[in-house]
Amino acid sequence: MSDSPNWLVHDHRKYDEALQQCELAAGAGAWREAIAQYQTFLDDLKLHMQMEDDVIYPLLEALGGEAAEEAAALRDEHEALERLLQDLSSIIRTRDYDHFLDSLVPLHEAMRRHNAHEEEAFQRLGNEQALLTQRDAALARLRALEAERGKRVWDF
Numbered sequence: 262m263s264d265s266p267n268w269l270v271h272d273h274r275k276y277d278e279a280l281q282q283c284e285l286a287a288g289a290g291a292w293r294e295a296i297a298q299y300q301t302f303l304d305d306l307k308l309h310m311q312m313e314d315d316v317i318y319p320l321l322e323a324l325g326g327e328a329a330e331e332a333a334a335l336r337d338e339h340e341a342l343e344r345l346l347q348d349l350s351s352i353i354r355t356r357d358y359d360h361f362l363d364s365l366v367p368l369h370e371a372m373r374r375h376n377a378h379e380e381e382a383f384q385r386l387g388n389e390q391a392l393l394t395q396r397d398a399a400l401a402r403l404r405a406l407e408a409e410r411g412k413r414v415w416d417f
Contacts, residue, residue, distance in 0.1 A: 273376040276306055277369070283353075284365060292356045299353055303346065308410060310339050313379075316402045321382075324391055331382045338375040343415060345371055 279302040286295035314336065321332035345368045352364045386392065392399075 273372075273380070276302065276309070276372065279305065280365070280369070280372075284362070287353070287356075287358055287361055290358075292353075296353055299349075303350070304410070306346070307415065308407065310342075312403050312406050314339060315406065316399055317383075320392055320395060320399060321386060324386075324389060328386050328389070331386065335375070335379055335382065338371070338378065342368070342371055342375060347415065 279298065283295050283298040283302060286292075286298055318332040318336060321328040323329075345364075349361070349364045349368055352360050355361075
């Protein structure tokens, strides 16, 4: 999360860049490095998604109406991303570069769509007075989750 004027906005590019580094390592046949980079990417993304699922989305849901609908749609997108990540987690262990590349395409596209949707929603809703009154408490909860590196559990 950010201390920018819109406190909900954060940098999604780092996840794209991390996944690209994993792809480059795999393309060079450096599978040990690719797997290590993928695991780091996955751990960071898990924390990011937990911060949203446990802190940000409940704030939006509490607003009701359009904000709650946005939170529900964003949660659904997280679930779709989780399924794609689970598939990729299995595929990367096979060290089959072509299959790995084929699996990256839908993940990249889903991440791009989700990030654009989330950034638009957060930009639009981030200055709602009901959210702003909870800003400091929410930021404290986000920092606490970040400090403990999250507890989101995925079975892969």
